[in-house]
Amino acid sequence: xxxxxxxxATALFAALVxxxxxxxxxxxxxxxxxxxxxIVTDDLKEGKCASYAVAVVKDGRLIMARGFGYADLENDVxxxxxTVYRLGSITKQFTAxxxxxxxxxxxxxxxxELTKFLPDYPTQDHKVTIHHLLNHTSGIKSYxxxxxxxxxxxxxxxxxxxxxxxxxxxxxxTPGEKWNYNNSGFYLxxxxxxxxxxxxxxxxxxxxIFGPLAMSATRYGDTRPLIRHRAMGYRLDKGQLVNDDPLSxxxxxxxxxxxxxxxxxxxxxxxxxxxxxxxxxxxEAMYRPTKLADGKTQGYGYGWGIGEMAGHAKLSHGGGxxxxxxxIARYPKDKLAVVxxxxxxxxxxxxxxxxxxxxxxxxxxxPPADLPTDAEKLTPYPxxxxxxxxxxEIAEEDGKLYATPAGKPRDRLMYQGEHRFIASKNPxxxxxxxxxxxxxxxxxxxxxxxxxxxNGKRAP
Numbered sequence: 001x002x003x004x005x006x007x008x009a010t011a012l013f014a015a016l017v018x019x020x021x022x023x024x025x026x027x028x029x030x031x032x033x034x035x036x037x038x039i040v041t042d043d044l045k046e047g048k049c050a051s052y053a054v055a056v057v058k059d060g061r062l063i064m065a066r067g068f069g070y071a072d073l074e075n076d077v078x079x080x081x082x083t084v085y086r087l088g089s090i091t092k093q094f095t096a097x098x099x100x101x102x103x104x105x106x107x108x109x110x111x112x113e114l115t116k117f118l119p120d121y122p123t124q125d126h127k128v129t130i131h132h133l134l135n136h137t138s139g140i141k142s143y144x145x146x147x148x149x150x151x152x153x154x155x156x157x158x159x160x161x162x163x164x165x166x167x168x169x170x171x172x173x174t175p176g177e178k179w180n181y182n183n184s185g186f187y188l189x190x191x192x193x194x195x196x197x198x199x200x201x202x203x204x205x206x207x208x209i210f211g212p213l214a215m216s217a218t219r220y221g222d223t224r225p226l227i228r229h230r231a232m233g234y235r236l237d238k239g240q241l242v243n244d245d246p247l248s249x250x251x252x253x254x255x256x257x258x259x260x261x262x263x264x265x266x267x268x269x270x271x272x273x274x275x276x277x278x279x280x281x282x283x284e285a286m287y288r289p290t291k292l293a294d295g296k297t298q299g300y301g302y303g304w305g306i307g308e309m310a311g312h313a314k315l316s317h318g319g320g321x322x323x324x325x326x327x328i329a330r331y332p333k334d335k336l337a338v339v340x341x342x343x344x345x346x347x348x349x350x351x352x353x354x355x356x357x358x359x360x361x362x363x364x365x366x367p368p369a370d371l372p373t374d375a376e377k378l379t380p381y382p383x384x385x386x387x388x389x390x391x392x393e394i395a396e397e398d399g400k401l402y403a404t405p406a407g408k409p410r411d412r413l414m415y416q417g418e419h420r421f422i423a424s425k426n427p428x429x430x431x432x433x434x435x436x437x438x439x440x441x442x443x444x445x446x447x448x449x450x451x452x453x454x455n456g457k458r459a460p
């Protein structure tokens with residue numbers, strides 16, 4: 001067994017919460033917990049989200065775990081702490097854990113080339129290592145950004161069929177040269193887990209992570225099996241909640257196919273906090289910012305974003321997949337974790353997490369500036385941009401600036417001065433345009449959120 005033995009504290013915690021239906025621990029409510037319910041219910045009142053489930057762990061104790069809204073709108077099924085949501089890209093941290101476990105078991109090395117496990121993969125004369133796949137520096141094209149995938153996303157792909165979608169696409173850059181969020185890399189990592197372990201990706205995770213932690217609600221999110229407490233998935237369409245488009249769960253693979261609930265993710269946090277499964281050296285590698293070829297660093301390790309909020313170190317990852325939005329954030333020095341899951345694509349899970357964490361940490365949330373603008377002042381910015389391989393349309397309307405990422409609701413950008421804006425739905429995100437003095441237009445844009453910096457350009 002690669003999984004290390006359960007610690008006594010985690011075992012007791014698991015026994016406490018696994019059968020909880022009330023979803024509150026014996027820890028007395030009180031400041032700063034009292035205000036969390038209002039933070040969530042105020043968001044739900046806007047009618048743009050079907051449900052949230054929230055868990056808060058502080059100093060090794062489950063302070064709160066509760067559902068809000070509806071897991072199934074058509075059948076009036078309330079959300080609870082046991083409601084099971086698609087995790088989307090939170091899956092990546094479990095994939096990274098599996099890879100690091102296999103590395104410690106000497107079944108692979110992070111310096112191994114992709115072709116050691118997939119010898120027929122066309123690397124186009126590039127050297128792609130497992131390290132490059134783990135931290136999004138491989139340069140391989142992300143298949144979820146390709147139209148050829150989006151028109152086939154209901155198809156039950158085999159591994160070979162999905163690889164055919166992206167493997168012949170030109171590399172976006174030389175491996176290690178740049179950072180670009182990449183679902184293809186993590187899908188490939190899932191295949192490497194299978195090759196190195198001799199088990200399916202789902203079976204490996206069950207035996208080496210979910211089983212040892214008694215994470216009974218966490219599994220590969222196949223569509224056909226009956227999964228108790230599974231939520232339905234929604235999105236906004238012209239201001240109304242509708243069922244989101246179907247997606248074959250064969251397609252996300254190790255990049256985003258897991259499902260879970262907030263109780264299980266609280267157990268996951270405690271296991272990580274206790275240093276289970278891996279040596280300290282492997283954890284250090286997991287949480288180490290990525291160093292690029294030019295010496296610059298990117299706030300991403302192996303399956304975790306690395307940053308800070310209000311001076312507090314933060315490890316986090318969000319997820320977005322058809323019908324669902326998710327966020328897990330851990331503040332290691334404060335022994336705090338906040339998990340927010342939603343069954344609505346584009347829901348404010350990151351924003352809610354930050355507000356809840358600020359309350360728990362006692363940091364004041366200052367209202368962001370919203371300086372006056374007009375159509376003339378905003379002239380340099382409107383247009384279509386590509387940011388981290390995502391298409392984003394920037395538009396001016398009635399003297400205000402709006403950003404609409406592909407497939408997501410638009411968000412008003414609040415002007416901060418000096419070509420800098422803050423997203424109104426997530427004030428933790430800043431957008432800074434670089435305006436060319438020659439033509440007076442913005443051609444480059446930088447987005448910063450939770451310590452991660454993404455660069456974009458105006459589309460031709």
